[in-house]
Amino acid sequence: MIEAGLGLYAIAIPALLLALLATAEVLWPRRKLVLGRKRRWRTHALFFVSNAVLGRLLSFFVVIGVAATWAETNRFGALNVIALPLWLEAVIAFIVLDFAVWFQHLAMHRSPLLWRMHAVHHSDRDLDVTTALRFHPFELIVSTFYKSAIVALLGVPLVVALAFELWLNANALFNHSNLRLPRKLDSVLRWFLVTPDMHLVHHSTLMDEQKHNLGFALTIWDRLFGTYRAVSIRGTDGQDIGLSGIHDDSPSSFLWSMNQPLT
Template sequence: MISAGLGIYAIAIPALLFVLLAGTEIIWPCRKLVLGRYPRWRTHALFFATNAIVGRLLSFLVVVGVAANWADANQFGALNLIALPVWVDAIIAFILLDFAVWFQHLIMHRSPYLWRMHAVHHSDRDLDVTTALRFHPFELIVSTVYKSAIVALLGVPVIVALAFELWLNTNALFNHSNIRLPRKLERVLRLFLVTPDMHLVHHSTLIDEQKHNFGFALTVWDRVFGTYRAESILGAENQKIGLSNIDDARPSGFMWSMKQPIT
């Protein structure tokens, strides 16, 4: 089982990163917010609270606690077929899980049913660190079931499954944040990792641009499968964020956002 110490890191690292990014955004924002922080932040705090109970807890317990422990105990899954050092298993699992998450994101945009859930994330008219918390509980449940199946099929070691969840969460906080990185650093970083400028393109109101930059952590998948786009055709400064048919303050409301998939 997972030690309490690791569980604390899984909470403390994203929490610390959140505070750092939120503080940086407030002092040196990259873009001026369209709808501002309030009541968006309240709504996103409510998303976080809801997802902490029905989503993240479920995700942590099911993906890590059940799928990974079960695969470990039964020596099930592709990675258990050959005896490799744990660090080799870890690298293979990280790469495959990162691809699985990229692919899931692409399908979320392709399937009309799944898009209804994922559109809640895209309906935010601004992009900042709190947008990373804005996922409908329906979408988190779908992600949990999907990731659990992948973790079990691959036979991902428990510690690696936990580390991957942490990796995914910290990357999501980073690439949704409204911070400006030094240009040279950003250009080098985006060769490997999804940067805020790169993920911004994916949140464009233009549908064609939403179908690019699906990556949450590694940029390799978008580059290999031809879905990489460096910048909006309107330029980063003029690009609008959100959905083209929602140009009012409704996404700032919690109840409106919760009902969005079924309206």
């Protein structure tokens, strides 16, 4: 019952947040879009549908909810070894899982094979809330199995695992948005959470800057491991987005983007 309720929230809340952020981007845009919305949004919607279908197929084998349920049933994982209050298990799980996602992102930029998948996300020449949907199915498979393994090894309670996924998706939508935040608000938020301006640096065409600001939610890991960068060396307004060498509208094509890891 809890899983079904959270599953509904996991769809409704991100959908509402996407709509709100898309509206806010029109009212308070950070940058003028290079390729615009129409074709890009259609492509990103197709990515969302493709990954939703793939996610349903993966559910027959392993998903985060299945991993959490299996660990709880079999008393497997670190959090099932010792008795802790649920709130403390949630705090530990959120911290460990957030670091695991940061480390996975680091690996995506360090491994040539993983980078071929992740480069699809970076090939978008604009950055807005729909870019958070732009992940190749190959990367979804890797991410699903990786996070499911962490959930099982840690023994994360089901309700906490699902809540973390909701938290992660909401943060990804927020920090990919083309939203101009007041400077003081941005400077306060980025001590704890990844802001749009902070993540903008990560989507620079400069390869060195792509290896900075790897967090999806918390900023502590980038600060702790020296991968934090406040602003692009080209400045926020002068920074180019995407991959060097791609100067046309190819990334706004769904078929081109799906084929990108194979080229």
